[in-house]
Amino acid sequence: MKTFEEKWTAWLDGRLSDRELAEFEASLPDKAAAEAEKTEVKKLGALLKRELGAQALLNEEFFNHQIREKIARESTGESRKREVEVSPWWTIRRLLWTGTASLAVFLVMAIFVMRDKNPAEQSQYLTQILNARVDPVVSPNATISMFETKEDQVTVLWTEGLQSLPADYAAK
C-alpha cells in the first residue's frame, strides 16, 4: 500500500492491520474530521445499498427462456459452421479429382486426335503420285509441283509427263 488514496480507502473500510492503522491515524492532521468523513462514507454506502440493492427482474422465466433459445440458436449455428469448415476440404478434394480426371480425358483425346490426324495430313492419293514421280520406269519425264495456300485451305497439284494415273485412285 503506497498512495494516500489506497491507505485512506483501506482505513475507511477497516482493512488496515493494527500496525498500519496506528501509523495512518498518527499521520492524520485532523482525526476528528477524518472520523466524520468515515461516518459520511458509511451513510453514503447505506443509501446506495438501500436504493440500488433491490432491483427486481420482471418476467424471470421469460429471461431464462430467451437465454435457452439463444443458446440453442448458437449451437445450431456452431454445427453449421463446423459443416462449412469441413466442406472446403471436401470441395478442394473434389476439385482435385475433377481436375485430374479432366486432364486424363484431355490427354487421351489428344493422343487419339494426333494419331488420327497425322496420316490424314498427306492423302494416299498424293503419296502414290509422289512415289510415281521417282519411278523412272513408269514416268521417266514426270514432274510434279504442289502449291498450297493454308489460309484458304487450297492445295494445287500440278503434274506433267505422267504416263497415266491409276483409275482406282480417288482423291478423298
Next chain:
Amino acid sequence: MQTEATLAQADVSELDLVRRCQAGDTEAFDELVTRYRTRVFGMIYNMIHSEQDAWDLAQDSFVKAWKSIKRFRGQSSFYTWIYRIVMNVTIDWARKKQIKPGGAEFDDAIQPKEIDPASKTVPKADALPYETMERSEIRARIDRAIAQLSPEHRAVILMKEIEEMQYHEIAETLGCSIGTVMSRLFYARKKLQNLLRDVYENI
C-alpha cells in the same frame, strides 16, 4: 458452523453445476442463470439505468458465459467469473454508447419509473404516494450522480457497496490491481459524497 457448512454445500453444488455445464448440460446452466439473473440484471441496471438495455446485456453476458464455460477452471468463484464477463460486456457497451453526464438517458422528463401519485393502480398496502415520489426522486438523484462517474468507477463503487465484494474480488473481476480498485473507490466516493451529501444527511 452450520452457515459455513451450508455455504460449502452450495459451493460444491455450484461447482457441480459448472462441471455439468462444461459437459454440455443446458439444464445445469439454466439453474446457474436462475441463481444469478437478479444480481446480474441489477448490477447492469445500476450501471446503465435502462431496463431494456440491462435485460439485453444480461442476456448477452449469460450467453457469453455459456460459450466460454469450458475455459472456467474453478480458480475463482463462479460469480466472480461471471461478473467479469458482465463487467466487460457492460463497460464496453457504455464506452460505445458514450453515456455522458446529463445525457438523455438520465433526463428527468423520461424517467420510466416515475409514478403518478394519483394513480389508481397503486396498491393500498404500498407506500403513500408522497413517499413513493420522494423515493423516486432520491433514486433519480442517485442515478444522475452515478452517471457522472466513469464506467470503471461506477463498477467499483457498485461492486463494493451493493455487492459487498472484497477488493481482490473486484480486482479479479475488472482485471486490474487491488491498488487501482482502492484508488478508484477513493475518487468515486469523493464524487458521490459531493453530489449526494444533502440526500444521505437528511434521511
